[in-house]
Amino acid sequence: MLSGPPAESADPAAPVGPDDAAPDRRRIAVPVLLTALVAGALAVLVALSGAGFMARDTGELRIPGAGLTTLLRAVLFAALALHLGELAATGLIRPVRGRPGTAVRGWSTHASLAGAAAAAGQIVLLAAVSDLGITETYGTREGGLLLLVANGLVLAAGCAATRRPRLALAPLAVVIGAEALRAHPEAYSPVAGAALTVVHLTAASLWTGGLLYVLRTMWLWRDSPVAARALLGRYARLAVWLYVALAVTGTLSALRRLPVDVVFTSAYGRTLLVKLALMVVVSALAVAARRRLSRDADPAVTRRLARREQAVLALVVLVSAVLTVVPDPHWLSTR
Numbered sequence: 001m002l003s004g005p006p007a008e009s010a011d012p013a014a015p016v017g018p019d020d021a022a023p024d025r026r027r028i029a030v031p032v033l034l035t036a037l038v039a040g041a042l043a044v045l046v047a048l049s050g051a052g053f054m055a056r057d058t059g060e061l062r063i064p065g066a067g068l069t070t071l072l073r074a075v076l077f078a079a080l081a082l083h084l085g086e087l088a089a090t091g092l093i094r095p096v097r098g099r100p101g102t103a104v105r106g107w108s109t110h111a112s113l114a115g116a117a118a119a120a121g122q123i124v125l126l127a128a129v130s131d132l133g134i135t136e137t138y139g140t141r142e143g144g145l146l147l148l149v150a151n152g153l154v155l156a157a158g159c160a161a162t163r164r165p166r167l168a169l170a171p172l173a174v175v176i177g178a179e180a181l182r183a184h185p186e187a188y189s190p191v192a193g194a195a196l197t198v199v200h201l202t203a204a205s206l207w208t209g210g211l212l213y214v215l216r217t218m219w220l221w222r223d224s225p226v227a228a229r230a231l232l233g234r235y236a237r238l239a240v241w242l243y244v245a246l247a248v249t250g251t252l253s254a255l256r257r258l259p260v261d262v263v264f265t266s267a268y269g270r271t272l273l274v275k276l277a278l279m280v281v282v283s284a285l286a287v288a289a290r291r292r293l294s295r296d297a298d299p300a301v302t303r304r305l306a307r308r309e310q311a312v313l314a315l316v317v318l319v320s321a322v323l324t325v326v327p328d329p330h331w332l333s334t335r
Contacts, residue, residue, distance in 0.1 A: 043318055047071040050322040055267035060327045064129040072118040072125070074321035076149070076179070079115025080201070081317065083108040083156060084172060085209015087165065092210075092234045093217060099227040104216045108165065112157035115175075119150035145182040149175050176201050183324055186257075193256060200249040204320070207242040208313045210235060215310060218303050225300075229293065232302060236290050243286070250279075258329055266329035275319045278312055285309040 048067035055062070063069075086108045093099065123146045127137040137143035152175040159168035180197035184190040214235045218228040254272060263269040289305035 043074070043314075044071060046318055047074050047321065050271075050319070051267065051325045054270045054322065054326055058265055058267055060267055063325060063327065065125050066325050068125055069122060070321045070325045072121045073324055074318050075118035076115045076122075077201075077205075077317050077321055079111040079118065079153065080172065080175065081205040081209035082111035082212070083115075083160065083168065083209065084202070084205040085207075085211070086213050087169065088206050088210045088238070089213035089217070089235070090165075092214070092238065093231060096227050096230050096234070098224065099231070100221050100224050102220055104213070104220050106160065106165075108160040108168070109157045112153045112160060112168070116150045116153035116157065119146050119153065122146050123150070141185065142182055145178045148178040149182075152178065176205075186328055186330070188330075189256065193253065196249045196253045196256070199245055200253065203242045203245040203249070204317075207239055207246070208310075208317060210238070211306060211310050211313065215303060215306055222300075229302075232293060232306065236293060239286065243283070246279075262329045267326035268323065268329040271319060271323045271326055275316060275323060278316050278319060282309055282312045282316065285312065 047070045051063060051066035051070055086106055093103075123134065123137055123143055126132075126140070126143055126146070127134050130137065130140070132140070138147050152171040155171040156168040156175070159165060159171065176198055177194075180194040180201065181190075183197055184193035186193070214231055217231060221228040221231070258266075258269055258272060263273070285305055285308050289302050289309060292302045292305060
């Protein structure tokens with residue numbers, strides 16, 4: 001009697017078909033999705049309560065709508081990072097030799113639209129807390145700058161959807177300039193503060209968004225480790241200069257805006273200390289990743305370190321949003 005074919009192959013080297021791989025993908029996707037949901041919920045919680053928590057027992061005035069403003073600012077900063085980082089990273093990819101022909105899907109169009117919605121939300125919130133109409137809000141300094149930000153991001157999204165996405169650099173530059181002016185309404189040297197913010201915000205966006213795009217590309221190129229390692233090396237060289245720009249502008253901004261006697265007793269000072277602590281962690285992870293990159297031909301370990309760097313950078317973006325909402329600490333100073 002002839003026996004029929006075996007119910008399943010006992011050969012461990014037998015190829016795995018799509019149906020066999022699907023459960024593995026599902027096992028990976030479920031914890032990733034749960035982690036993303038928990039992280040998103042925590043981010044919203046920090047955004048909504050961060051400014052109030054930092055201002056506790058400082059004697060500073062309560063900022064109306066501070067929590068929602070922080071959340072909208074975080075979305076705006078994330079949109080800038082995703083769009084600018086994608087533009088920078090695509091430029092790093094082109095010269096890589098032996099790179100695969102596949103490319104990750106761009107997020108810049110959706111990111112800029114989300115950022116425009118966040119800017120529009122800030123206009124509505126400003127109108128509500130100021131008891132003004134929308135048209136009257138456009139006439140205020142902050143409302144006009146937010147309108148410029150929203151329109152610039154809509155235009156950037158339109159450029160990203162065309163065959164010449166680099167045209168978005170012009171409206172994104174306008175957005176960064178408007179955001180820098182909006183962040184510095186103070187009477188003391190506002191032009192210097194805005195100039196420092198332009199450089200700081202640009203460097204932070206390129207670092208954070210560029211690293212995310214590079215990591216996504218490395219995962220897509222995981223079967224081409226030489227190309228993946230070369231791409232991360234090109235990004236690492238750019239990141240050194242971005243780090244220097246961030247360190248210099250951040251230090252100058254802190255010296256300019258934060259009196260020494262209220263470092264621990266103002267919401268701005270406390271938030272800045274948290275941001276500095278996170279930047280120390282980011283710096284350590286970045287140095288470890290670069291050292292591993294120079295010693296190890298396998299980019300997998302380096303990619304894991306870079307993913308941790310990316311996670312902490314996301315926290316830095318969130319804390320930076322809190323920093324733009326808390327009161328100016330100058331009035332608390334005893335000097």
